[in-house]
Amino acid sequence: MMSDSNAQATPSIQICRIMRPDDANIVGNVHGGTILKMIEEAGCIIGTRHCNTQRGTCFSGSDVDNDRCLAALARVEHTDFLYPMFIGEVAHVSAEITYTSKHSVEVQVNVLSENIVTGAKKLTNKATLWYVPLSLQNVAKIIEVPPIEYSSPEREEAGKKRYEAQKLERLETKERNGEVITHVSLPEPYTVGFSQSSLIHLVCPSDCTLHGFVHGGVTMKLMDEVAGIVAARHCKTNIVTASVDAINFHRKIKKGCVITVSGRMTFTSNKSIEIEVFVDADPLVEAEKGKYRAATAFFTYISLDVDNKPLPVPPLKVEGEEEQKRFEEGKARYLQNKAKRLADKEQQQ
């Protein structure tokens, strides 16, 4: 790092960080995703830095003005995870630019794990990433990449081959993109099915108490997150939580579970929408225990304009008896809460 005083040759960078409990699963193996994220951060730094070095003499492009850019990830080549990494180890990520085409940058990244207690070091990953520099002024514009100098003509030739190969493959995979996992028929806007959402969350150590059970507050935050997405999908405006109905936490959720939080609309008044949220816990490894319902609640959202004044919300399109029943129940809760608020106000006066 900062060792790029000779930036002309092969610019490089190194990142390192101690692996923490939240970076790993419950037996202490660092998630592949944690490593991929670090790899990409190193690539982004070195790619952006390089594409903004406009070295007068050795690089005279006609369309090279003072436009600054950020390197955006376009492709990651096949990456193997050679050894597992553990909590407490230091991940060293070193990145180097190994090829530049007119509009793209190839970055090669090595990851080493170091056990700072025993001193053991292992190469855990080798990755290749392709970046494209996008203008900061106009993100649709791709900037020209300053060329690097190669230590030998063979290196440049090999880089060019890799460039051509990945270009071909990118075209081929474009076709796969139409596919969708669940071939459900798209529900109509403003129906319950349209905005219905669910998220899954793998419980991590920081979500848990000393007992190894999820904090109630973490569960509520996830419930609000799903309910907020449901509300935004329905209203397509800035929405905020207006109230939460009483929530009972029937069963505890243990470390190592996957939490599924699902939300669906139940009711709309003129200026509010009610969303029912379910929390289910799935003890992944102790699967014999089976999934169970851990909590349920009703969240009420309102939609705000730019001055934070409530906006009217689109009415819910109710389909079938079940939904109609839930709508009526929601209406009853709405009226009850309204009456209670009024009574509270009078009492205060």
Place this chain on the structure above:
Amino acid sequence: MMSDSNAQATPSIQICRIMRPDDANIVGNVHGGTILKMIEEAGCIIGTRHCNTQRGTCFSGSDVDNDRCLAALARVEHTDFLYPMFIGEVAHVSAEITYTSKHSVEVQVNVLSENIVTGAKKLTNKATLWYVPLSLQNVAKIIEVPPIEYSSPEREEAGKKRYEAQKLERLETKERNGEVITHVSLPEPYTVGFSQSSLIHLVCPSDCTLHGFVHGGVTMKLMDEVAGIVAARHCKTNIVTASVDAINFHRKIKKGCVITVSGRMTFTSNKSIEIEVFVDADPLVEAEKGKYRAATAFFTYISLDVDNKPLPVPPLKVEGEEEQKRFEEGKARYLQNKAKRLADKEQQQ
């Protein structure tokens, strides 16, 4: 805070924190879930602290040994969000124990928002939480709660009424819990449908570049998270990422989008499983743009025993032509990667 020097009377605590960009939505309104999480943290601290104060003389319970406990959230009463809170404001959460039954603690929490620049303060929430102290040695055991002293007999009486009311309501809601959002028939173990998973993630500021687009590394981390859940659901063991196939990032994902990441199994060899992952972006507010596929990839996982040696994995039960076709394609990729690894090894020797 720290004003609980006279802890005998009504123990209290105060928490405060500056609201950060990741606590809020894109227009700067703090998520209700952020506030609920802070409320619960305050309740958990004061509840746990209180239940571990066993004051010799004034509290002589027979089963009061030296068993330590943590307060677990059992219920949150209906909570209104009176005003929106904004990034840069300080949230002040103050919690006070207002009632204790033999086995539960009622905590009342007030939240104030303070604009530290203008000095403006607003009461934004009043919440009531119920905690139950669980033994640290045996989490199934509920500890006896030391009684608090009330400033008046009326206060104690009112608390008792609240206690009875919530107890009744908790019993009633138990019945609701059987319900599930989608009444699909449960798929058979080891099929594609059984382990198939998807998560949604609301893009937050820290996920983004200066352009306001999601870092590729953030997307890859989410992809690995879903693939890991799929793998764990199938294997029910400790699984780790073994490799990731080339990933192409076709389209950028903008701030304010909801990302849906879905994974399904495609192939199993003796000791590895392959999972296909799809990333879809949904520009919530600019809904006219519609959802789009942002990336796809194949992740390979292996299952490890306690010595980090690979374990055999249960074979995938393939159903229908589509799944069979994908299985064959997965096998081809598997054999190709294996051949490539062998070739690389030979080259190095």
Place this chain on the structure above:
Amino acid sequence: MMSDSNAQATPSIQICRIMRPDDANIVGNVHGGTILKMIEEAGCIIGTRHCNTQRGTCFSGSDVDNDRCLAALARVEHTDFLYPMFIGEVAHVSAEITYTSKHSVEVQVNVLSENIVTGAKKLTNKATLWYVPLSLQNVAKIIEVPPIEYSSPEREEAGKKRYEAQKLERLETKERNGEVITHVSLPEPYTVGFSQSSLIHLVCPSDCTLHGFVHGGVTMKLMDEVAGIVAARHCKTNIVTASVDAINFHRKIKKGCVITVSGRMTFTSNKSIEIEVFVDADPLVEAEKGKYRAATAFFTYISLDVDNKPLPVPPLKVEGEEEQKRFEEGKARYLQNKAKRLADKEQQQ
């Protein structure tokens, strides 16, 4: 990083990371606490790595068995923040071991900010940290430190002087620890009571080392957060950390504790304000151990206008003898630091 193949001389490490929105305040200035946390992470890595290298021949200590250790932060010397850092910039933290006594390690750390878009680089911090290696098997045991080799006898001599000086100062400050911050009912603006603040944090797993003790960097980040709130309440403008006085870490904080961090103003000069910060640890569950003071420090803040130029700050309204005494002490520190800065500058010229 990894460049320490010749670890015999002066072992070094480098860490870097892109600054994200959550690392900064609302106008985009990176929090001093974010930088202190990175500095400490670098120090912890290099200190731990060094103390576990027991190089047979050149180091034959009698009590050197195969006991592994972690380096625990004991003290941070006075640290100046020379320039503000911004979101999107890359922070480069490089650490080097510069002195070893029998039981402690001195680490010197430099922080550079790099704007990867414009290429501008600035030295933003120079810090000195002292670590003590604690046995992994018995955390109460301090391990013997392998000596480093010095490039010259003068360097060793200078290090020894720094070691003796900090040792003396640590003894002196032990006395300050009894004091507690007390609440005032509705204080007047610009008084100590008006801006006084405190926050509470429940220690989570990712805050901790493998020992289960809170990283010094996590504590410093919380200290800076509270001090920042105090400063903003007083100034009502954009404030940034200008310096931190030497911090001694008297006692370790264990997993499961609640940390209370309190800050109060002690002194204002024309363009700076000084805030005293206390860190108290409360072992929630093991309540019989009681609360204890874990660290104290003085933070200095300045107020910046939109062009990042220092603004005058409102003078502190001092009330009572105690506050007057603390103000005088603050003034003495201010003048001493000013004199030291001038002397350093002259020396460099």
